[in-house]
Amino acid sequence: MISLQIDKSKIADARHYAKEIAQSLKGLLEESSSVTIERAIARLMGVDGATSSGVPYPNVIVEHLKEKGVLDRGVAYWLANGAVAKSMTVMELAEKVVAGELDLTAIERQPFEKIYEFLDSITTSTLKKISDQRSYREEAFKKYGDRRWPAIYVIVATGNIYEDIKQAQAAAHQGADIIAVIRSTAQSLLDYVPYGATTSGFGGTYATQENFRLMRAALDETSDELKRYISLTNYASGLCMPEIAAMGALERLDVMLNDAMYGILFRDINMKRTLLDQYFSRMINAYAEIEIQTGEDNYLTTSDAIEKAYTVTASQLINEQFALLSGVKPENMGIGHAFEIDPDVENSVLYEIAHALLSKEFFPNSPIKYMPPTKYASGNIFKTYLMNGMFNFVSQITGQGVQLLGMLTEAIHTPHLADRYLAIENANYIFKAVKDFQQEFVLKEDSFINRRANQVLKEATEFLRQISEIGLMKAMEKGMFADIKRSENEGKGLDGVFKKAAEYVNPFMDKMKVELGLE
Amino acid sequence: MMTDKQTQIIKPYGDTLNDGRVQISFSLPAPANGVGEEAAKILLRKMGFEDIEVCNMQDLSSGFVHVIAYVTANISVDLSKIKVNEIQKLEMTMEQIDEFIEQNVGRELNIIGACIESDAHTVGIDAIMNMKGYNQRYGLERYRMVNAYNLGAQVPVEELLEKAMSLKADAILVSQIVTQKNIHISNLTKLIELAEAENIRDKMLFICGGPRINNELAIELGYDAGFGHNTYANDVAMFIAKHYADKRFKEN
Numbered sequence: 001m002i003s004l005q006i007d008k009s010k011i012a013d014a015r016h017y018a019k020e021i022a023q024s025l026k027g028l029l030e031e032s033s034s035v036t037i038e039r040a041i042a043r044l045m046g047v048d049g050a051t052s053s054g055v056p057y058p059n060v061i062v063e064h065l066k067e068k069g070v071l072d073r074g075v076a077y078w079l080a081n082g083a084v085a086k087s088m089t090v091m092e093l094a095e096k097v098v099a100g101e102l103d104l105t106a107i108e109r110q111p112f113e114k115i116y117e118f119l120d121s122i123t124t125s126t127l128k129k130i131s132d133q134r135s136y137r138e139e140a141f142k143k144y145g146d147r148r149w150p151a152i153y154v155i156v157a158t159g160n161i162y163e164d165i166k167q168a169q170a171a172a173h174q175g176a177d178i179i180a181v182i183r184s185t186a187q188s189l190l191d192y193v194p195y196g197a198t199t200s201g202f203g204g205t206y207a208t209q210e211n212f213r214l215m216r217a218a219l220d221e222t223s224d225e226l227k228r229y230i231s232l233t234n235y236a237s238g239l240c241m242p243e244i245a246a247m248g249a250l251e252r253l254d255v256m257l258n259d260a261m262y263g264i265l266f267r268d269i270n271m272k273r274t275l276l277d278q279y280f281s282r283m284i285n286a287y288a289e290i291e292i293q294t295g296e297d298n299y300l301t302t303s304d305a306i307e308k309a310y311t312v313t314a315s316q317l318i319n320e321q322f323a324l325l326s327g328v329k330p331e332n333m334g335i336g337h338a339f340e341i342d343p344d345v346e347n348s349v350l351y352e353i354a355h356a357l358l359s360k361e362f363f364p365n366s367p368i369k370y371m372p373p374t375k376y377a378s379g380n381i382f383k384t385y386l387m388n389g390m391f392n393f394v395s396q397i398t399g400q401g402v403q404l405l406g407m408l409t410e411a412i413h414t415p416h417l418a419d420r421y422l423a424i425e426n427a428n429y430i431f432k433a434v435k436d437f438q439q440e441f442v443l444k445e446d447s448f449i450n451r452r453a454n455q456v457l458k459e460a461t462e463f464l465r466q467i468s469e470i471g472l473m474k475a476m477e478k479g480m481f482a483d484i485k486r487s488e489n490e491g492k493g494l495d496g497v498f499k500k501a502a503e504y505v506n507p508f509m510d511k512m513k514v515e516l517g518l519e
Numbered sequence: 520m521m522t523d524k525q526t527q528i529i530k531p532y533g534d535t536l537n538d539g540r541v542q543i544s545f546s547l548p549a550p551a552n553g554v555g556e557e558a559a560k561i562l563l564r565k566m567g568f569e570d571i572e573v574c575n576m577q578d579l580s581s582g583f584v585h586v587i588a589y590v591t592a593n594i595s596v597d598l599s600k601i602k603v604n605e606i607q608k609l610e611m612t613m614e615q616i617d618e619f620i621e622q623n624v625g626r627e628l629n630i631i632g633a634c635i636e637s638d639a640h641t642v643g644i645d646a647i648m649n650m651k652g653y654n655q656r657y658g659l660e661r662y663r664m665v666n667a668y669n670l671g672a673q674v675p676v677e678e679l680l681e682k683a684m685s686l687k688a689d690a691i692l693v694s695q696i697v698t699q700k701n702i703h704i705s706n707l708t709k710l711i712e713l714a715e716a717e718n719i720r721d722k723m724l725f726i727c728g729g730p731r732i733n734n735e736l737a738i739e740l741g742y743d744a745g746f747g748h749n750t751y752a753n754d755v756a757m758f759i760a761k762h763y764a765d766k767r768f769k770e771n
Contacts, residue, residue, distance in 0.1 A: 157699075159699060159700070166581065169581060170579060170580055170581040170583065173580035173581055174579065174580055184637075185637050185638060185639045185640070185697050186636075186637040186639065186673060188639065189639075189673055202637050202697055202699050202700065202702045203637075203697040203699050203702075266641075266672075267639070267672070268671060268672075301642055303651065304651065342654075374642075375642070378748065379730070379748060411730050412730070413698070413699075414699055416546065417546050417579055417583055417585075418544070418545075418546045418577075418579060418585040421577065421579050421585060422585075483649070483650070483651070
């Protein structure tokens with residue numbers, strides 16, 4: 001069997017440093033909240049809708065409380081207090097606030113027991129909806145069989161949800177197991193989630209709850225038709241991570257891109273904001289048993305894939321530790337990496353195999369998400385198609401979990417229908433052709449692959465040790481990741497972070513923590 | 520084929536001069552059967568092709584078919600009549616360019632770059648500007664005679680121009696990767712229009728780049744230059760350096 005010869009204690013050392021890095025931020029994660037966390041709570045309590053000018057109700061409610069200077073008690077308290085006092089549903093209450101007819105802070109304070117009773121019942125009923133979705137998914141996999149390994153993951157990105165649906169259904173018929181609806185390129189920096197079905201977007205379609213619902217319904221239909229459960233992916237990233245996770249949990253998304261540090265480094269979102277948002281969003285994903293995926297591929301598109309391979313390993317381990325803090329199980333951690341080495345490098349594929357095996361060594365039970373060549377994909381579609389074949393080969397012989405298929409027209413346009421077909425045909429051929437390859441061979445102990453993997457491990461461990469000494473935030477300030485420098489008190493979304501008051505309550509987090517065994 | 524010294528008439532080349540052979544593939548919302556194949560052939564004929572050989576019809580499901588065909592194009596072009604507006608790329612290294620700037624411009628150049636508006640894809644601007652560069656060509660940040668400022672992704676054009684003015688930029692580099700529904704055109708136009716409105720269009724060079732951008736398009740949109748595929752930092756640096764060297768020469 002092709003596997004690495006690596007000293008287990010070295011694996012444990014690297015993991016130990018990553019654990020220290022994540023644990024040292026636990027204080028921040030517990031003592032603060034953010035506007036999008038509060039909006040996610042409002043959504044989970046049933047606030048939905050948008051004003052005629054497109055401002056989502058959850059934003060109106062949270063802004064209202066922020067203006068009154070009382071957001072530090074949490075949106076849950078104020079909504080519960082109002083609903084109890086006025087004997088209204090949360091949605092009815094929200095409509096009054098949006099209409100400017102009601103000031104939540106001017107309502108007579110209700111006894112705590114009544115508020116907690118209300119919160120308990122609304123939390124229980126929302127979490128029931130989420131766990132029903134979880135059961136539906138479980139049943140579907142039981143009925144139609146487990147997802148293929150590696151699963152075939154393709155994207156649709158037309159900008160129009162109805163066109164996306166057609167392409168997604170066609171891709172499923174052609175053999176895709178997971179469909180990702182790429183988001184409109186500017187969405188990650190919006191501090192709100194657009195409302196309703198959308199038909200315009202650039203480089204993708206807006207993530208909205210209605211779009212989630214429409215696509216899931218269409219893929220359920222296709223799943224029944226094909227007798228294969230087709231998973232749906234979106235992106236809990238940017239300035240609205242927990243809201244998107246909440247919407248995804250309610251509408252049964254199955255996979256979410258949900259990285260702990262991506263927003264900080266690659267979108268210049270404030271680090272406190274991102275760390276807080278990822279914490280709650282991942283907890284929602286953990287509860288909904290949505291597979292999270294991490295974005296280590298981004299390190300390699302901005303830096304050299306050989307020289308900076310260790311940053312991928314380090315980020316994978318940090319991502320894992322943050323995910324554990326949120327209660328995500330290893331089998332739901334789609335830890336990421338990518339096939340991005342310059343094809344002109346001699347033995348580039350041996351490097352790729354070494355890196356892919358190293359991910360596998362660290363995360364034997366996780367559906368590792370493998371990203372295709374993009375950096376060296378030129379307009380030469382024939383060369384790119386061949387590189388994608390090598391990428392599929394490496395994935396199959398190293399046991400990666402999710403194969404994000406490369407498109408021959410990468411760097412030209414968002415995939416055409418036929419591009420996606422050709423990519424699936426390529427993957428199906430290779431996966432079948434070398435299905436048992438991994439079982440047939442062993443690596444020499446002093447082989448290039450073993451030496452290379454051990455070297456990356458060594459570099460990653462040293463890197464993690466340095467970060468654990470100065471702390472993650474300082475490390476990012478110094479530009480230790482991807483040569484990008486970020487400061488603790490800069491970046492987008494910082495003004496949406498606040499310290500919780502002593503009486504603050506997030507009933508969903510409290511209940512999920514208990515059920516996920518985090519308390 | 521040379522008929523005389525002036526003209527040079529050519530056709531697509533398969534394996535024999537003037538055979539006109541072309542490979543072509545496309546999808547149709549049609550069934551993968553005889554009807555779909557006939558539809559493909561009729562379309563190819565209407566495109567002006569002859570000797571049509573459909574060599575593959577792949578069912579893409581959901582009522583679509585993918586067609587691969589070899590066809591003959593009986594049209595030609597005269598190479599000698601073609602004029603293109605291509606930037607003359609001078610292959611110079613970073614060290615040579617730094618020296619060129621030092622001697623011919625006599626000061627450091629301020630270059631500011633960004634992905635503007637909706638575009639979040641920094642891979643292009645990073646390849647040109649980041650210290651490390653791309654494919655063995657160092658980025659502008661490493662140039663001794665260049666002060667490079669990479670503002671990153673999704674920079675509003677107002678912010679970019681403001682920053683460019685405060686840094687006394689000699690050149691603005693704009694990267695546009697996403698081109699769906701021609702969003703790059705509207706973003707690039709927005710920048711130029713604002714620059715003109717603010718009276719700063721002529722105060723600095725405006726250069727755009729991206730996989731779907733070429734010099735022709737850039738000039739048409741009102742830019743000084745446009746760089747497409749296979750562009751490296753040294754190409755961009757040399758273009759800017761040369762402009763300011765010429766300017767200094769004229770002024771003296």
